[in-house]
Amino acid sequence: MDHGIGRILDWLEEKSLRENTLIIFMSDNGMNMGHHGLYGKGNATWPQNMFDTSVKIPCIISRPGFVPQNHIDTNLLSQYDWFPTLMEYIGLEDQVPQGLPGRSFSPLLEGKILGERESIVVFDEYGPVRMIRSREWKLVWRYPGGPHELYSLIEDPNEKNNLFNSPGYADKIKTMRRDLEEWYSRYVDPRLDGTKLPVTGRGQKARADEEGAFAYRFFE
Structure with a gap:
């Protein structure tokens, strides 16, 4: 991978295109390497x-002379923010269709301060599991009946203490679930509703150090 990326960068340099090219390197998911x-x-x-x-x-984002170097940004962003961001970056923000999730963070690509956002929340869906995450809290809701999870990310950044069934959090759960349901009712395509589609494949059913933990087929 390093060699392949290097070839691309070398080609851009040879063609004098490096400073006129925005390079974005990212993955489509994280990866547990023994975590949890x-x-x-x-x-x-x-x-x-x-x-x-x-x-x-x-x-990792790079464009010499435009994107600040050696800078780590801590804004809470999501994959669905990329489309409006890149459209604004190339001056086509007026062609972004209405009704899509996501908001542009194009100013960050130029080292500017991101303006005040209506809310700083990330939503995610994986099969029948949905998540709403702010800087302080994360609620994971599994359809139809759980188990559900609530984490205080300030006090418990490694998500080891599930507070969902602990006393004192009913109002927090109610508010976050309402926001979760409202967001998905606004943006989900009913034909692709993960909460209603079957799940297939193999996965891990127990801790990695337990016998038979891997290659478990959940559904035939």
Whole structure:
């Protein structure tokens, strides 16, 4: 991979296109390498998981003279923000269809401050599992009947203490689930509703150190 990326960068340099090319390097999912006793991503377990180690991704952006170098940005963003971002970056923001999720973060690509957002929340779906995540909290809702999860990401960034059934969090769960349901009712395509589609494949059904943990077929 390093060699292949190097070839692309060398070609851009040779053609004097490097400073006129925005390079984005990222993955489509995270990867547990023993985190939470798992090896794999969200479908390493059944029901699927939404641990940060499964859903957070690496993202490196480069354009010499335009994108700040050696800078780590901590804004909370999602894959669905990329389309409006790139459309604005190339001056075509007026051609972004109405009614799509996601908001442009194009100013960040130029080292500017991102303006105030209506809310800083990331939504995700994996099969019959949905997640709503803010900087402070994460709610994981599994359809139809759980198990569900609630994490305080400030106090428990490694998501080891599920607060869903703990006293004192009913209002927080109610509010976050309402926001979750409202968002998906607005944006989900009923034909592709993950909460109603069957799941197939193999995965991990137990901790990695337990016998028979891997290659478990959940559905035939």
